[in-house]
Amino acid sequence: MEHGAGRIKMGEIPSLDFVFDVVTEVPVRLELSPSPQGLDEEYGTLFTPASLLFLHQLVSEFDNEVDQVSRLRVSRKAHLDTSGDLPGFSQATSHIRDDPAWKVLPVPPRLQRRHVDVGDMAPCDTRRLIQALQSPAQGLQIDFDDGNCPTFYNQIKGINNVCKVVYNQFPNVPAISQAPVLMLRPRAWNMVEHNMLVNGKEVPGPLFDFGLLMFHCGKALYNSKSGPFFYLSKVESFMEARLWNNIFLWAQQQLGLPRGSIKATVLIENVLATFEMNEILYELREHSAGLNCGIWDYSASFVNKFGHREAFLLPDRSKYVNMEKRFLRSYMDLLVQTCHRRGALATGGMAAPLLPPVRDSHAYQTVLANVTRLKLLEIRAGVDGFMVYDLNLIEPMQKLFQQHTGGDNQLHRVRDDVAVTPEDLVCMPAGGVTLHGLKYNIGVGILFIHAWLSGNGHFFYRGQVEDSATAEISRSQVWQWIRHQAQLEDNKRVVTRAMVVHLTQEVMKELREVTACQTVRAEESLQTAAEMFLEVVLKRNFPEFLTTYLNLDHTFLSSQAMWENVARGALASKL
CATH class of the missing domain: 1.20.1220.12 (Malate synthase, domain III)
Structure with missing residues (x-):
């Protein structure tokens, strides 16, 4: 399950130990907590001498840049707070937005018709993972972020489960080339991994997740034409997209993969990122699988960035906040337009409702009708796919896509009718608190x-x-x-x-x-x-x-x- 041979020597147990690169004899300062109870085999499979060296090199190479991302976020927030300014489209990058010539590289065939993914798929949940792999879904959001609690147990169990899927080690599950495509979602930049230290510092959570997934699965996914494909969470600026692009280039070189092998969908979950969608695609143009729009993380980002301003009081979300409201509809329309002009796929959010068990009941029909209405809004806006949680929603939503798109993506819909202004994007919906x-x-x-x-x-x-x-x-x-x-x-x-x-x-x-x-x-x-x-x-x-x-x-x-x-x-x- 790994690339290359071990190039470090160390004791049999890697926990809380130092290792040495046998080529340079330079000490590799890495500390790792012991295995969680009951996961000794999985722990030993993931943390080999070669994988630990790869993780150490990855973190050492990019740790300072990760810190810079955090400082940039703090700086931008401080500027907004002290100046009272609102975000806008930057003049400094207008040449990127105004240039109609550049496009992202075409996505691989397995991503071109991915209408319905299963969302919130915490990979440590083996039973649900197998059920989803056996489902008719076209993709699975393998989620180490929003839908997952990042205990050491869950991370090890989840990453090992991904390896078992990739290497076809689960019974009665299709081979990786035939199973729903895996969209791997590492933790976001705000998370750290407490159980590994490199050079005396806890490692960034996304580098821990990405590094192990790429080292053990990257080449196998590429050889099966099934990846490696990623979701990138909570990106706030094109500088963060540039960092991810550099990480992709480095990992591909280290693992002997062709440039552009990795494809990533960026989740636009922050209001500041909405004003930099062209720039984010541009930074990832060799590695882009498109952009994704959701509703709740994005809405919460308004409170995060402007919540102390009374003009940005967000009304009751259960009554007044949905994708039909101006600030969210504008965000979705602009995302679709931006993606399709650049040849990138645009995906929508996740349907969270659970269908009641009795299909003929009024409750079942009501829930299905509500999900259909909201997802039809996204399809008509031009999205190329979205997510559901309930596996029983997969087939109804695929039929909905088939009825309205003919079963293809909607890249041909460039949405020239859309003209979104900064005011549209920051217009709070009317309504109160209940x-x-x-x-x-x-x-x-x-x-x-x-x-x-x-x-x-x-x-x-x-x-x-x-x-x-x-x-x-x-x-x-x-x-x-x-x-x-x-x-x-x-x-x-x-x-x-x-x-x-x-x-x-x-x-x-x-x-x-x-x-x-x-x-x-x-x-x-x-x-x-x-x-x-x-x-x-x-x-x-x-x-x-x-x-x-x-x-x-x-x-x-x-x-x-x-x-x-x-x-x-x-x-x-x-x-």
Whole structure:
């Protein structure tokens, strides 16, 4: 499962050790935590001398540039805060936008007709992964980001599962050349991997994920004409796209792959990136598979960047925020236009609802009709594909694409009718705050933290899947409504800290039933999640990413040690 032979010498166990390059005899300063309980075989498969050297070289080569990305984000945010400016299309890069001649390289055949992907596919969930591979989906979003909780156990299990898929080691699963295409989604730049240090620093999460996936699977995916294909999360600027492009060039050279072998879809999840979509495609023009537009991470980015400004008060998302609103519709239209003018694919977001089990029921027909209406909006806008979570939605949505596109992509639709202005992109929708929306956001925020404390990256609530994207918009709205003392539509009461604390206590009664808290430990975990949620939404300064906040928090880290002990105890009892 790996490229090349080992070129470093070390002890049998790589944890917390130094290794040496046998060619240069230069010490390779790398530390790795021991294997999580029950994953010794997977751990040994992934962390070979050769793969560790590859990871060390990758991180050493790009670590400073990753830090520069973080500093650039801080600098841009500080400028927006101090100047009161709004983003716009940069004059410095107008030559890229205005030049009609350049295009991205054509995507490989396996990406050209990918209408329906399965989203939030946490690869550590072996059962669901196999079900998705056996489904009629055209692609799988192998998600180490939004839908995944990045415990060391989950990362090792998930990456090893990807290797087993690529090398056809799961029974009753199609070969990789025939299975749904894997769209590998590493963590975003805001995440670090606590269990590996290179040169005395925790490594960036995306480099850890990308490095292991590429080292073990890159050449096999390329030889089978099935990749390597990636999703790039939470990119904020073309400089970040340039960094990824440099990483791709380096990895291809190291692994002996032709230039342009890697293809990547950039998720435009940040309002600042919307003004640089041409530039992002240009930086990745040899490696681009297109751009993706979603709704909740993107909406949350408005609170992140402008949330302290009262003019950017985002109304109740469950009632007033959808892809038909001007700021989101403009974003989707501009993304489709930009992609298709450059020969790149444009993909839409994920349908989160779960179909009820009884097909003939009114509830089933209502959910299917709502999903169809919203996805038809994306198809008519010109998208070439989108995602669903529920595997039972795959075939209805594929039929919808077939009916309206003839089964092909929509690259021919260059959307010359679209003329989006900066004002269109930052126009907040009308609407207010509702008691239902406030309580719903509180529930989603608490349940997400509770899921993370249990090692899960997504959960089900009120008939749909929720992940970090919906958790981000939920906690963002509660923070913003407190900050601006928004009034409830229901009774004109002002949203205050006291109100949110009181409502949290009310919501907890429902959540205890949802989570079926039957043990003292489960009750304590849910209570801890509620306390952490309140801590986040009551902070003076807005935490940029909920996942970063949790990933660096002592409570989350210690919870992983607790679950490790539980696993050890369960294993010991079986023995």
